[in-house]
Amino acid sequence: MPQSALPARRFGRVLLTNDDGINAPGLALLAELAAEIADEVWVVAPEKDQSGMSRAVTLMAPLRVEERGPRRYAVTGTPSDCAIFGLRHLLKDSAPDLVLSGVNRGANVGDEVPYSGTVAAALTARLLGVPAIAFSQVVTDRTHVRWDTTRALLPRALDHALGLRVAGNAVLNVNFPDLDAADVGDVVVTRQSRGTLDRIDVEARTDLRGGNYYWMSFRRHMPILGPDTDAGALKHGLISITPIGFDMTAPEGIA
Template sequence: MRILVTNDDGINAPGIALLEEIARQFSDDVWVVAPADNQTGAGHSLTLSTPVRLRKHDERRWSVTGTPTDAVTMGLKVVLDSPPDLILSGINAGANLGDDITYSGTVSAAMEGALAGIRSIALSQVMHAEAPRSGDRFEAARAWGARAITPLLGLPFAPRTLVSVNFPALEPDAIQGIRVARQGFHDYSRGSVVEKRDPRGFRYYWFGLDAVEHTRGHDSDLEAIEDGFVSVTPLQLELTHHASLDALRERYRG
């Protein structure tokens, strides 16, 4: 089995090094193609206005001066001589739950794989802001990563679908298990924009990372994480709201 590993935190991020270790539990044909720099929040963006450069670090490790989508595209069309059987994206340093997936470069890299018809899985490690920077901040993913991936390997994925996995910020022994959950909902209307001034007096702005309200259902990914489970969420690229089609057709009927 050939595996392509990528991420959005950059080629030198500790999460991708761990994911490469986990991938090697399943195959000795593992390739890494990732952004050269941190691309957190890049979403499913594609570089079109500047050239993309490719750097070879060793025989099977490459970096790309672009987005996670660029990295997957370069991996599939330039680096690899045949398509991989599996794409693993991550392990992201932070959660990708609820509506966060729309911003996530980690999930978007897996989306690009799904568009190419390749089984793709995004993996993210929930981290608390107050957690110490020292020590193994990925210990939950390290212990549970292979266990979360294994059941997905023999499962046929529907076309244009992918799976997002999130590990709770807990010690491995405290994790309750793995729960399949739907995507939850964050209320980002409460977020803030913080205005500051630079030394020359010009204004600049930070998007505030305030705690956000969220609604939870019995089976949401948000609740699964809060209950101490690894969450596994199937996602689809088809965004049509089918329930609205008939009402809109009636509106435009002349």
């Protein structure tokens, strides 16, 4: 697939955030695109990696904020903190037209979506009244991230997302497959899949001084899924766009 053209729609002001931190390459790519479609691009992102923070907000400690350049701020907090700080402090009198979150290094699909700080930042922005889209680049080998795929396909995915009519308070969760851009197929609207997380374990280790420390270990399982699901679409080489909302009601529980 050739590199996509920029979206036709233009914005006055766009706010960017992520959960990988302000120096992450995915955020730099997003900023490149945003500069082409917006008159003003604001960046408010965590000062360090805050992956897996979900919708956590900092309530028991102050936030420290460092200006890293024009309209660019690093925050000592979570992705949701960044969205709140940007929308309720920096831009409280001049709200952005759109919030873009990402581009995350790694997929945000299936059972793991609720843990995602990338998606959470978008949800927080939507909760505060601003439309938002989250982006993630699937990674199979963490030493080889296909940022060239992201760069080539991000304009097309954003253009498609902007053309969708999103009901209620949903945000759009976009995932790019771990393929060369030329091998990626269509953009499809999907549902969140289930059964992609097998288990979460705690791995105990010992440091050089004999002290104990622990890592959380996610064990993933990829069931056979159709292209109408986020994980299934990616396995079929498609770009997945999934509407994600706030309602966590289990219908089977009601029944």
